[in-house]
Amino acid sequence: MIKAENIVKIYKNGKLEVEALRGVSFNVDRGEFVAIMGASGSGKSTMMNILGCLDRLTSGRYLLDGEDVSSLSGKRLAAVRNKKIGFVFQSFNLLPKLNALQNVELPMVYAGVGSAERRKKAMAALERVGLAERYTHRPNEMSGGQRQRVAIARSLVNDPAIILADEPTGNLDSKASVEIMSIFQELNNDGATVVMVTHEPDIAQYTKRIVTFRDGQIINDFPVEDRLFAGVSV
Amino acid sequence: MRLTENIVTAVSSVMGNKMRTFLTILGIIIGISSVIMITSVGNGIQTGLNREFEKLNSNMIGIYLKNWDTDVQLSDFLTVDDVELVKNHGNIEYAAPTSSASATVDLRNRSEFYCIITGTTADYRNQGGLEIVSGRFIDDADNRSRANSAVIDEWLAKNIFGYTDVVGKTFTADFSGVERELKVVGVLKSEEENAVVSTYGQGTIFMPFETINGYADYDYADYIYAGVKDTDKMDETVEELTRLLSIAHDNTDMYGIESYMSQVEIINNVLTGFTLFIGFVAAISLLVGGIGVMNIMLVTVTERTREIGIRKSLGATDGNIRVQFMIEAVILSLMGGIIGVILGYIEGVGAGMVVSSLAEMDFSARLSIPTVAATVIITAAIGIIFGVYPAGKAAKLDPIDALRYE
Numbered sequence: 001m002i003k004a005e006n007i008v009k010i011y012k013n014g015k016l017e018v019e020a021l022r023g024v025s026f027n028v029d030r031g032e033f034v035a036i037m038g039a040s041g042s043g044k045s046t047m048m049n050i051l052g053c054l055d056r057l058t059s060g061r062y063l064l065d066g067e068d069v070s071s072l073s074g075k076r077l078a079a080v081r082n083k084k085i086g087f088v089f090q091s092f093n094l095l096p097k098l099n100a101l102q103n104v105e106l107p108m109v110y111a112g113v114g115s116a117e118r119r120k121k122a123m124a125a126l127e128r129v130g131l132a133e134r135y136t137h138r139p140n141e142m143s144g145g146q147r148q149r150v151a152i153a154r155s156l157v158n159d160p161a162i163i164l165a166d167e168p169t170g171n172l173d174s175k176a177s178v179e180i181m182s183i184f185q186e187l188n189n190d191g192a193t194v195v196m197v198t199h200e201p202d203i204a205q206y207t208k209r210i211v212t213f214r215d216g217q218i219i220n221d222f223p224v225e226d227r228l229f230a231g232v233s234v
Numbered sequence: 235m236r237l238t239e240n241i242v243t244a245v246s247s248v249m250g251n252k253m254r255t256f257l258t259i260l261g262i263i264i265g266i267s268s269v270i271m272i273t274s275v276g277n278g279i280q281t282g283l284n285r286e287f288e289k290l291n292s293n294m295i296g297i298y299l300k301n302w303d304t305d306v307q308l309s310d311f312l313t314v315d316d317v318e319l320v321k322n323h324g325n326i327e328y329a330a331p332t333s334s335a336s337a338t339v340d341l342r343n344r345s346e347f348y349c350i351i352t353g354t355t356a357d358y359r360n361q362g363g364l365e366i367v368s369g370r371f372i373d374d375a376d377n378r379s380r381a382n383s384a385v386i387d388e389w390l391a392k393n394i395f396g397y398t399d400v401v402g403k404t405f406t407a408d409f410s411g412v413e414r415e416l417k418v419v420g421v422l423k424s425e426e427e428n429a430v431v432s433t434y435g436q437g438t439i440f441m442p443f444e445t446i447n448g449y450a451d452y453d454y455a456d457y458i459y460a461g462v463k464d465t466d467k468m469d470e471t472v473e474e475l476t477r478l479l480s481i482a483h484d485n486t487d488m489y490g491i492e493s494y495m496s497q498v499e500i501i502n503n504v505l506t507g508f509t510l511f512i513g514f515v516a517a518i519s520l521l522v523g524g525i526g527v528m529n530i531m532l533v534t535v536t537e538r539t540r541e542i543g544i545r546k547s548l549g550a551t552d553g554n555i556r557v558q559f560m561i562e563a564v565i566l567s568l569m570g571g572i573i574g575v576i577l578g579y580i581e582g583v584g585a586g587m588v589v590s591s592l593a594e595m596d597f598s599a600r601l602s603i604p605t606v607a608a609t610v611i612i613t614a615a616i617g618i619i620f621g622v623y624p625a626g627k628a629a630k631l632d633p634i635d636a637l638r639y640e
Contacts, residue, residue: 054547054633075551082549093544093637097250109239110549154548 002028007060020046022216033188035204036197038213053077065161086155090167092147094139101135104154125153145176165196181206182230244562258530259570261523266574268516274582274599276509282597287498297458300490311454325471330357331455335446337407341393351439353446369401369420376442385420385440524616531624543636556629563621571613
């Protein structure tokens with residue numbers, strides 16, 4: 001799914017040049033469940049942004065699902081984000097004026113999907129995360145855990161190649177965190193490829209592989225031992 | 235998607251904060267409603283006036299000596315010969331001279347009524363606007379014999395005799411010290427009190443042209459009224475008559491010929507010009523209104539930075555975002571325009587009623603469809619023009635920075 005080859009990212013901060021990524025290479029195969037860890041400033045967030053096609057690399061290559069996305073135009077990148085990537089953010093990032101159903105439908109709106117099919121798929125996604133009855137509720141009528149579940153449902157609707165989650169449990173209490181990890185594990189068991197950034201080692205134990213960043217490079221990359229299973233069924 | 239989706243999204247966004255929306259488009263509402271009100275009142279006045287003017291024969295022209303400042307001689311004055319000359323023109327149907335005299339008449343209530351008596355000939359009747367209720371108008375026999383015949387209006391009849399059926403009766407009129415006994419040969423319907431255009435007012439007396447001139451030992455006509463047969467040839471006819479008169483009197487550029495048609499045109503033009511000017515001034519407030527829309531759109535874009543970042547992360551292109559905000563700007567403007575048209579029409583109807591009651595005529599406001607259509611187009615254009623900048627800013631937001639925005 002993901003082939004990162006010698007990715008370098010340099011930011012220009014006025015006259016200063018910051019090397020956020022100094023030649024990162026790694027692969028993620030279909031069906032993997034990867035946690036990216038590292039201290040702040042290690043480059044993990046930058047890596048996420050590049051993997052998510054929100055930012056462009058300075059040099060190197062990034063192949064997503066077989067396609068070299070490093071040099072795509074802005075419009076094509078938007079299409080990649082729309083169809084190939086499902087984002088889940090730390091602060092949920094739902095649109096507050098839309099209800100759960102409308103939020104989940106949003107990626108399909110940009111994909112040009114008709115309204116009947118949108119509704120069907122959105123409801124199915126909400127079912128998968130156990131929130132079908134709340135489809136008319138607005139984000140401010142939901143708990144943090146529920147909001148994140150809506151966000152996960154949203155990330156699924158265009159059948160993406162990868163799900164990218166940036167600190168998905170960062171704003172949740174431990175109970176909700178476990179619920180969320182359980183959903184990710186279920187999705188992964190059903191074949192989804194999940195890449196997650198986290199700074200909590202406990203959360204990383206629910207994944208299958210941990211890649212550790214420091215100073216813009218990967219210093220560790222090994223499978224998880226003593227994996228945790230959330231087992232909470234929704 | 236995208237147009238209906240965008241419109242639905244824009245409408246719900248606009249209606250989401252009704253107070254702010256209202257304040258934003260207030261400028262446009264005021265501008266549009268002012269323009270609509272003024273143009274519809276102006277339109278109503280023009281229609282009303284034209285209706286009044288139609289009462290007159292629009293084919294009438296008036297000939298007069300216009301050049302008084304150079305060495306005017308008696309030979310330049312208009313005479314009955316000129317009346318014949320005019321009448322003989324192929325495109326002229328009738329011609330009547332007029333001259334005037336002033337006299338005082340004793341009314342029943344012992345007061346003295348000062349009136350201007352118009353002396354004219356039988357042809358004068360052709361110009362329309364004279365309604366004889368009893369008797370007849372001045373005829374050729376009156377003129378030939380210089381009879382002391384008078385045609386008076388109902389108002390005068392009532393005030394001299396006490397009733398209007400007075401054909402055959404006589405009354406005395408004092409012509410600057412000379413008393414003359416006049417015999418009523420006809421009574422005219424009194425003109426409505428407030429006609430905009432009236433051929434005569436209250437207390438009118440017509441007498442034979444030759445009689446009046448005889449009193450003053452005056453041989454000339456102040457005015458010649460003539461009727462044109464084919465109004466399409468009006469301009470040529472006027473030119474030819476001017477030339478013929480100049481030849482007959484051996485002078486140049488001494489006579490003016492005015493037609494009611496041209497006067498109506500002038501008034502119409504003045505009204506149109508005035509309406510346009512005021513409309514233009516009001517339209518400037520539209521500019522301010524558009525700036526208001528732009529300002530609020532800029533604020534909106536800033537407020538929704540996070541939302542824009544989210545949308546982009548989900549796959550919205552720069553173009554998608556730009557279109558979304560442009561449509562919102564256009565919808566805002568159109569809302570202002572539509573409300574403005576409705577409000578402006580209501581205001582126009584109200585103002586029209588005030589004007590009508592003041593003038594005591596029907597000047598009810600008229601909405602013209604082209605104006606409304608132009609208004610709608612202009613407001614949409616304002617939305618587009620003033621939406622470009624904010625929509626551009628929104629479109630160019632970097633998704634990562636936007637997502638970080640608090």
